[in-house]
Amino acid sequence: KSIFLWGEQGLGDEILASGMVPEVAALAGKCVLGCSARLLKLFQRSFPNVEVVDLAVFLARRGDARFDFQSSLLDLGRMRRRSIAAFPNRRSYLRADDAVTREIRAQFKNQSSSTKRIVGFSWRSFASHIGAQKTPPLDVWRPLFETPDIAFVSLQYGAAEDLEGDLAQFRAWARGPMITVADMGQDLDRQAAQMAALDQVVTVSNTTAHLAGALGVPGRVIVPPGRASLWYWFKTGDYSPWYASLRLHRWAPGQALAGADSPDTIIV
Numbered sequence: 001k002s003i004f005l006w007g008e009q010g011l012g013d014e015i016l017a018s019g020m021v022p023e024v025a026a027l028a029g030k031c032v033l034g035c036s037a038r039l040l041k042l043f044q045r046s047f048p049n050v051e052v053v054d055l056a057v058f059l060a061r062r063g064d065a066r067f068d069f070q071s072s073l074l075d076l077g078r079m080r081r082r083s084i085a086a087f088p089n090r091r092s093y094l095r096a097d098d099a100v101t102r103e104i105r106a107q108f109k110n111q112s113s114s115t116k117r118i119v120g121f122s123w124r125s126f127a128s129h130i131g132a133q134k135t136p137p138l139d140v141w142r143p144l145f146e147t148p149d150i151a152f153v154s155l156q157y158g159a160a161e162d163l164e165g166d167l168a169q170f171r172a173w174a175r176g177p178m179i180t181v182a183d184m185g186q187d188l189d190r191q192a193a194q195m196a197a198l199d200q201v202v203t204v205s206n207t208t209a210h211l212a213g214a215l216g217v218p219g220r221v222i223v224p225p226g227r228a229s230l231w232y233w234f235k236t237g238d239y240s241p242w243y244a245s246l247r248l249h250r251w252a253p254g255q256a257l258a259g260a261d262s263p264d265t266i267i268v
Contacts, residue, residue: 001028001029001030001068001069002028002029002030002031002032002067002068002069003024003028003030003031003032003067003068003069003070003071004032004034004065004067004069004070004071005021005024005031005032005033005034005070005071005072005073005076006033006034006035006055006070006071006072006073007033007034007035007036007039007055007072007073008072008073008074009074010127010207011036011038011039011188011207011210012206012207012209012210013073013074013210014035014036014039014073015039015094015207015210015211015214016210016213016214016232016242017073017074017076017077018033018035018039018043018046018047018073018093018094018214019093019214019242020073020076020077020080020081021033021047021050021073021076022047022049022050022093023080023088024076024080025047025049025050026049028069030051031049031050031051032050032051032052032053032058032067033047033050033051033052033053034053034054034055034058034059035052035053035054035055036054036055037054037056037057037186038186038187038188039188040052040053040054041188041189042094042095042096042188042189042192043094045095045097045189046093046094046095084241087241087242090244091216091244091245092214092215092216092244092245093214094192094211094214094215095215096189096192096193096195096196096215097189097190097192097193100190100193101193101196101197102197103193104193104194104197105197108151108153108179108197108198111151111177111179112151112176112177112179113151113176113177115149115150115151115176115177116149116150117149117150117151117199117200118150118151118153118179118197118198118199118200119150119151119152119153119198119199119200119201119202120152120153120154120155120194120195120198120200120201120202120203120208120212121141121144121152121153121154121155121156121201121202121203122154122155122156122157122201122202122203122204122206122208122209123135123136123138123141123156123166123203123204124156124158124163124166124204124206125204125205125206126157126158126206127206130227130228133224133226133227133228134204134205134206134224134228135204136204136222136224136251136257138166138169138170140251140255140257141170141173141257142173143257144202144257145170145173145174145175146173146174146175147175147176148175148176149176150175150176151176151177151178151179152170152174152176152177152178152179153179153180153181153194153198154167154170154178154179154180154181155181155191155194155195155201155203155208156208157207157208167180181194188211191211192211192215195208195211195212195215195217196215196217198217199218200217200218200219200220201217201218201219201220202219202220202222202257203219203220203221203222204221204222204224205221205222205223205224205228205229205230205233209221209243209246210243212243212245212246213240213242213243213244213245213246214243215245216244216245217245218245218246219245219246219247220246220247220248220249221233221246221247221248221249222249222251222257223248223249223250223251224251225250225251225252225253229250233248236250238250
């Protein structure tokens with residue numbers, strides 16, 4: 001039997017739900033996945049037994065294609081994730097380009113001097129309606145940047161002119177090197193390699209969190225209170241079964257991120 005799957009909602013939701021694709025492909029005679037253009041190359045490498053296509057192009061050219069079954073990616077959860085026990089025991093499901101990852105890792109090591117760890121960070125969410133609620137004030141981050149022997153790599157997406165003021169403040173706090181990289185724009189595949197080259201990621205709940213978790217990069221996600229804490233982070237606890245490599249830091253207004261000497265340390 002054949003099945004057509006397609007991504008929906010935002011980019012982060014598409015990455016999260018794509019973790020169910022290998023299980024569906026294993027049951028199908030043919031599995032075709034239509035995804036966002038930015039994810040095409042990364043998904044093609046990660047799901048070699050699936051025909052991965054640009055969703056918009058596919059629908060325009062083959063809108064009359066016939067399949068035995070079809071589903072959006074998120075709807076797969078009704079069949080594949082009915083309980084915590086249904087989640088597979090795995091570290092990751094997306095795979096960055098190994099050669100590009102090694103190249104970027106060498107660049108980071110060259111720029112990070114004698115620091116012990118290279119940590120990527122992302123501090124803003126641009127989600128409509130709740131992005132501001134998911135973005136803590138800048139001073140919340142100060143204890144993190146005062147942690148010694150860390151080189152920090154900015155993974156924040158967005159217009160450079162909108163981010164420079166924030167980065168200037170982070171540089172003033174940082175006790176180690178602050179590395180900025182070129183905006184990957186539409187090249188999410190290279191961004192994945194960039195992330196895979198890190199020792200750890202610290203990020204708010206945004207696309208960076210989903211990509212790090214899907215790649216199996218160790219990390220902490222700053223989860224906000226209330227409605228801005230989305231369903232896949234659950235209401236309590238420091239773990240989400242969607243991403244084995246990530247731990248959750250449930251942040252509340254007035255609370256700073258833990259520094260290196262805190263029992264609840266952000267650097268793992």
